[in-house]
Amino acid sequence: MTGAKTTADVQLTVGEQYLALETVQATAGNHGIVMAPLNAQTGMVALDPGFLNTAACTSKVTFIDGEAGVLRYRGYPIEQLAGESTFLEVAMLLIRGELPTRHELEAFEARIDKHMYLSDDFRQIFSVMPRRAHPMATLGAAVNMMAGFYPESLDPLDPAAINLATALLLAKMPTIISYIYRRAQGNALLYPQHGQSYIENFARMTFQLPGERFEVPEVFYRALDTLLILHADHEQNCSTSAVRMIGSARANLYMSVSGGVSALSGPLHGGANEAVLEMLSYIRDSGITPLDFMTRVKDKAGGLKLMGFGHRVYKSYDPRAAIVKQHADAVLEALGVRDELLDIAYEVEQVALSDDYFIERRLYPNVDFYTGIIYRAMGFPASMFTPLFALGRLPGWIAQWREMVADPSGKIGRPRQVYVGPGLRDYVPLAVRDPR
Ligand code: SDX
Numbered sequence: 001m002t003g004a005k006t007t008a009d010v011q012l013t014v015g016e017q018y019l020a021l022e023t024v025q026a027t028a029g030n031h032g033i034v035m036a037p038l039n040a041q042t043g044m045v046a047l048d049p050g051f052l053n054t055a056a057c058t059s060k061v062t063f064i065d066g067e068a069g070v071l072r073y074r075g076y077p078i079e080q081l082a083g084e085s086t087f088l089e090v091a092m093l094l095i096r097g098e099l100p101t102r103h104e105l106e107a108f109e110a111r112i113d114k115h116m117y118l119s120d121d122f123r124q125i126f127s128v129m130p131r132r133a134h135p136m137a138t139l140g141a142a143v144n145m146m147a148g149f150y151p152e153s154l155d156p157l158d159p160a161a162i163n164l165a166t167a168l169l170l171a172k173m174p175t176i177i178s179y180i181y182r183r184a185q186g187n188a189l190l191y192p193q194h195g196q197s198y199i200e201n202f203a204r205m206t207f208q209l210p211g212e213r214f215e216v217p218e219v220f221y222r223a224l225d226t227l228l229i230l231h232a233d234h235e236q237n238c239s240t241s242a243v244r245m246i247g248s249a250r251a252n253l254y255m256s257v258s259g260g261v262s263a264l265s266g267p268l269h270g271g272a273n274e275a276v277l278e279m280l281s282y283i284r285d286s287g288i289t290p291l292d293f294m295t296r297v298k299d300k301a302g303g304l305k306l307m308g309f310g311h312r313v314y315k316s317y318d319p320r321a322a323i324v325k326q327h328a329d330a331v332l333e334a335l336g337v338r339d340e341l342l343d344i345a346y347e348v349e350q351v352a353l354s355d356d357y358f359i360e361r362r363l364y365p366n367v368d369f370y371t372g373i374i375y376r377a378m379g380f381p382a383s384m385f386t387p388l389f390a391l392g393r394l395p396g397w398i399a400q401w402r403e404m405v406a407d408p409s410g411k412i413g414r415p416r417q418v419y420v421g422p423g424l425r426d427y428v429p430l431a432v433r434d435p436r
Helices: 037-042 078-084 087-096 102-115 120-128 135-149 159-185 198-207 218-230 238-247 253-264 272-286 290-298 319-334 340-353 356-360 368-378 382-406
Strands: 010-014 017-021 023-025 062-065 070-073
Touching (some): 017 037, 070 078, 070 319, 078 319, 087 102, 087 159, 102 198, 120 135, 120 159, 135 159, 159 198, 159 253, 159 382, 198 218, 218 319, 218 382, 238 253, 253 382, 272 290, 272 340, 272 368, 272 382, 290 356, 319 340
Antiparallel strands (some): 062 070
């Protein structure tokens, strides 16, 4: 565990016992109380379902200030990175901790370019996956299978293997996602072209139709690259925590990331961007007004949530949502797309931000609220939105996994519990329990 420890300046009294606990000073945000002595000295454990008050680790990768709506990757504000950087440069920043030199970035881009190709054996995976399978199911399976195809990059204690797995994942994930989409569309799988950029290759492999040139305005590539930057990391969110937990058992990077894909698929997490489009389409198609819909949300009818709203950490506007919203109009106009769902989204936001129910609960748009509108304008179906989130989040998963593996004080993740089940009792054989 890194971070400046302080002397015992937190006291905890448990019955007759008095614990002096150390703290770890944050460079920004919440300081941490080191709970290590708690169980050994009191026999008690800290109970914190959903980890609302519990830090699982110290980290230097990403910082969020939920009150101020601040997000920084390795200290750099998301607004500056989204406006001036590229996804692969941000990936290097997250993974290495510093912005690359021009030579370093060009060498990294060339390494990624070299590995975007998938062997014909690997491509067979997509032909056996059911067309109706949700893309996240296929994505998780394909990422897992990378452990089988690239055994030389598995050892989590070998820096060369970790660096190779890092490059292979970043290089092949866009190819895998494009193949998932093309399989669902019944189109042939294309090959990456050396010399095309990461984003150009991904877009072309995804959308190019047989016998046609693939041409889109530059704003398409810039918007897609920016969306990936916005999703690149986000502290210890559900999927990143899953990646860390799996990796703490010394599982390899591929199988750890596959667990992150699984966690991200949930509609309360990365699956929300798809759920937002379904929600907006429902409002449009059912003829109800956003106000009618919000009334149902406030009545908690069947646990109905306003998808794309609320956040465990942000209790103000998610800075990523603000950036996406700024881009939405410009991207749709540049792509020549009019989407009434965007108008409905604006109206939903206006109703929510002026309604006490949402204000009291500090519910604001999060990163998922507007992203689907832009993905849809680009031609992606809603089922592909969460795989796009996974592509964006990949550098963050990798950076956090590497940070965890490199921590010399790291331990396998094994939370405790508070048992509230039955006390000791003896087994009663069936013949006695329930005689014929
Ligand atoms: C992501 O953690 C990350 O960083 C995640 C993420 C990342 O980049 O990795 O930012 C990506 O997952 C964004 C979130 C996407 N999910 C959604 O948009 C789904 C809708 N949102 C909610 O399910 C919810 O807001 C969560 C899951 C995001 C956060 O839930 P919490 O922190 O556990 O909050 P909670 O469920 O305890 O809610 C507190 C109150 C409750 O009301 P009361 O019981 O007090 O009356 O707020 C209500 C909730 O019912 N509430 C909502 C709501 N979110 C919370 N009510 C209606 N609609 C919502 N969206």
